Amino acid sequence: MSKIPMTPVGFQRLREELRNLKTEQRPAVIRAIAEAREHGDISENAEYHAAKERQAFIEGRIGEIEDKIGRAEVIDPAKVTGKTVKFGANVKVIDEDTSQQVAYQIVGTDEADIARGLLSITSPLARALIGKSAGDQVEVNAPNGMRYYEIVSVQYR
Secondary structure, eight states: OOOEEEOHHHHHHHHHHHHHIIIIIHHHHHHHHHHHHHTSOGGGOHHHHHHHHHHHHHHHHHHHHHHHHHTEEEOOGGGOOOSBOOTTOEEEEEETTTOOEEEEEEEOGGGOBGGGTEEETTSHHHHHHTTOBTTOEEEEEETTEEEEEEEEEEEOO
């Protein structure tokens, strides 16, 4: 079983989602199924089938989150040091084609949100940045072709 890296914030969000699924959504869907059964013949009851589908989704998501929490390797970026890019790093890069500077934090897959500057550790850019330092240039084979970046700074906070 491989470990799943995540920040403390990402780990807490997963735990909160699991709590919500178990204590709020699961009981609500059970009530919806019971109500739908009261309407009679379940073979042609759309409410019943929709509730059962929702229940299957909830149970699947609970299993998925429990697995991720069980395999989580929580890494606090504030406790990481160094000059090279590692998980949790805040990295500023310049896109050499557009001269635009962008800042990212390298986070776990469940935490990624590119609009907020949270870059998944599994993304092509993050994989290219890992192990590099400020001043290094990286090339990324992105879906829309090769991209070239220069690392401006690497920080941990």
